[in-house]
Amino acid sequence: MANVLINAPKTVRKGETIELKALILHPMETGFRPGANGQLIPRNIIEQFTATWNGVEIFRMKMSPAVAANPYVSFFAVAKESGTIRFQWTGDRNFSAEGSVMVTVT
Amino acid sequence: MRLSAVVGLGTVFLATLAMAQGGKDQRRSGYQDMSPALQRMQDDDTANPAMLYVQAGEALWKQKAGASNKACVDCHDAGSMKGVAARYPAIPSGADKPVDLEGRINLCRTGQQKAAPFDAESEELLDLAAYVARQSRGMPIAPADDPRLASFRAHGEQLFKERQGQLNLSCANCHDDNAGKKLGGATIPQAHPTGYPIYRLEWQALGSLKRRLRNCLIGLRAEPYDYSSPEYVDLELYLMDRARGMTIDAPAVRP
The missing domain is CATH 1.10.760.10 (Cytochrome c-like domain)
Structure with a gap:
């Protein structure tokens, strides 16, 4: 189970622009660093981050080895309807994590 | 004659300065030396890693x-x-x-x-x-009033003030004598352990005070104590006493 922190307003007015912030615990190992034994530590990164609002994709980001550990992503969306915003991270070694928040649009 | 007058004036000036600062805490935590952006990162529980x-x-x-x-x-x-x-x-x-x-x-x-x-x-x-x-965030540092701790704390103070390593520097040389100045691009902090364990951006991970002390020891080109060494605990005892009354901001973010 992955460890995620999500910050989104609980209630917003229709048409308002809101900021969504998502933080996840992940080593983001680049694959270029040698370990204590001199061998390269195999790459282990998150490759893709997506967010959907009631199933409709609102944000997608491709991550690279240059992204720091425990990546923090913040982006904006326009509130149209109440529902669930689902955040999804997928990456190397079949890594998959999910988090979601309920937002009420008034 | 003139010299003594100057010395006398100097003494008066110093005394006034001490009075003006009387009671005002000159101690600064690492938090106060950080950029506003990092302070916001630490304060926001959903942004603080x-x-x-x-x-x-x-x-x-x-x-x-x-x-x-x-x-x-x-x-x-x-x-x-x-x-x-x-x-x-x-x-x-x-x-x-x-x-x-x-x-x-x-x-x-x-x-x-x-x-x-x-x-x-x-x-x-x-x-x-x-x-x-x-759970102690926001509380003042209040070391235990145990008389048995005194000798350990004194040992910690001695370690803090003792020169060591190839650079022949003590902790106090930087963190007492030159705190607030720059070392490379970074501000030398006063070394108050208010926020441990800390998320250090340089580490991209959470680390303990021991890890931080090892960092400084390596910087001095001294051999870091083993993780199980009592020296770390003694040093922490002294540092916590030195920071008595300062506010805990753990788990902190530091650059």
Whole structure:
């Protein structure tokens, strides 16, 4: 189970622009660093981050080895309807994590 | 004659300066020396990466472990660790040497849970330490009033002021004598341990005060003490006493 922190307003007015912030615990190992034994530590990164609002994709980001550990992503969306915003991270070694928040649009 | 007048004036000036500053705390925590952006990152619990570890620590707190199949929460209610991080290191009952917070957690682990102790600087230990320390956030540092600690604290002070390493510098040379100035691009902090364990951006991970002290020792080209060495606890005792009354902001973010 992955460890995620999500910050989104609980209630917003229709048409308002809101900021969504998502933080996840992940080593983001680049694959270029040698370990204590001199061998390269195999790459282990998150490759893709997506967010959907009631199933409709609102944000997608491709991550690279240059992204720091425990990546923090913040982006904006326009509130149209109440529902669930689902955040999804997928990456190397079949890594998959999910988090979601309920937002009420008034 | 003229010289003594100058000296006299100088003394008056110094005395006035001391009076003007009288009672005003000249101590600054690392938090105050950070950029506003980093301060905001630390203050926002959903942006502070150390909170990921606190979350994991909370889960570990409730997880049964060891031969006695007990979780921390079976003895200590969630949230009952308020003020503990502000008080440690302390001497646990039945012992004669002080332990730090991580050491205390491992004592519970071996003594109560009958489980293998966590490795120094392991993720589990840091998770639990962060979870415990978080509960003291906002409280003033209040070292234990145990007379037995005095000799350990004095040893810590001696270590702090003792020159060591190939660069032949003491902790005090930077953190007392030159705090606030620059070392490379970074501001030299006054070295008050208000926020441990910290999420250091340079580490891209959570780390303990021991790890931070090792960092400085390596910087001095001195050989870092082993993780199990009592020197770290003694140094922490002295540093906590030096920071007495300052506000805990654990788990902190530092550059």
